[in-house]
Amino acid sequence: MLEVENLIAGYGGADVLRGIGLEVKPGEIVAVLGANGVGKTTLNRALSGLIKPRAGTIRFLGQEIAGLKASAIVAAGLIHVPEGRRIFPNMSVRDNLVLGSYRRGKPAREANLERMFELFPRLRERMGQAAGTLSGGEQQMLAIGRGLMGEPKLLILDEPSLGLSPLLVEEMFALIARIAGEGLAVLLVEQNVVQSLELAARAYVLENGRIVVEGASSQIAADPALKHAYLGL
């Protein structure tokens, strides 16, 4: 459903991504791994239209989306839950979620909201609370919830387990498995290499703006030399 070819993107004068090719199939969880600063977040930003790619193609559900504005890419069904959460701290949990369904009519919104509260019971309890006063873990749930409110077909998660306690990390991976089990495709950017390789069907390893390894997660997980070279394990 997502096919990326020769994607080049960056900031100012410098290219961060130097020719990325990757693919996500319907319902699949795909991991993107790599050390700090290799360009994982930049890749997500280019896919979701926050920065304009300099070259390359991004096809999503048969449509070329490279260069479209972010809101149009969301409307197409590709939704990016960013690193750092980027929730609206001064608004209530409920308003944060509802803004994720900004383009839908009221019935769809209410239905989506009810689904989110089932998925994240803690958010229901904190419905009227200002989002900025939630704990880090709750804020991450809210960010994912807001993304899901837009009815994505592909969800990009940028380091969803960042800053969570080990117990919550487990919960987070279980949650990702659950939403993917409902048919949603997930592109997962993570530093938790071992767990990501367990969850994802396939993985790409990024280094210096290029993909240096790609393949089935099980193969990558079983190759100690490769893990040592690129993933610091």
Added chain:
Amino acid sequence: MFAPDIILAAVLNGLMTGSVYALIALGLTLVYGVLHIINFAHGATLTAAMFAVYVAHAVFKLDPYIALFIVTPLFFGLGYGVQRFVIGPASHGEDRNILLVTLGLSILIENAMLAIFRSDTRSIDVPYAFSSIDLGFTFLALPRVLAFGVALLVALLLGLLLTRTDTGKAIRAVAREKTGAALAGIDVAHIYAVTFGLGAACVAIAACLLMPTFYVTPRAGNAFVLVAFTIVVLGGMGSIPGALLGALFIGVVESLCGLFFGESLGQIGIFLIFILVLLVRPTGLFGARA
């Protein structure tokens, strides 16, 4: 010293002036809160709106309070279009470029006004210009009382728009977290333009309220916007309640200073407060957040 009646009358008059300042300051602070720039074309927009009200009266015989219902949507549309199709594209995604484009725009508008209307002072004659309301201890000019009511109503509606409607929530979302808003599917360019449109609509309403008792020249708007800028700093850059309360306060200060030090020195108090705020509390009264 002055009798309490006279001081009370001055306070009431100050509140009425302040309410019109509030409309101008609301437009300025709204655009600042969302786009994080000072709209340098705000004064020129006010001037243009005042001329629009003048033309509506001189050519089409429209009363300013009727013209309000035409000039306001017109200026909303102009503000929207200018941001969406001129300022936005010309600033290439950099908020600070927007500032420069608005500066250029203000020069353009002012010179256009100068070319069309020359530098003469123009005013309109309405039959109720000198009507007043008798409070027993003082008379309040009817157009100014109307201005007060309309300005407060508009401030209330703006507050409701921002807190209760989808578009308003989207505006607040973009103001606080632009990237998050874009990723939630909000069209940031559209929201920027709506905000700019609302800013222009605010000054358009202010123009309709001013023209029954005021005059217009190609630079008339600037004096108001200078005061409005003081108010926005006083109330906290980007704060809506701050702009409203700050404006009423500044209106009263101006009126009392005028009473005690003479009409021509009325605005001295405003600028003393401005300097004091910058020294003591640069975030303004309501500007808690950085």
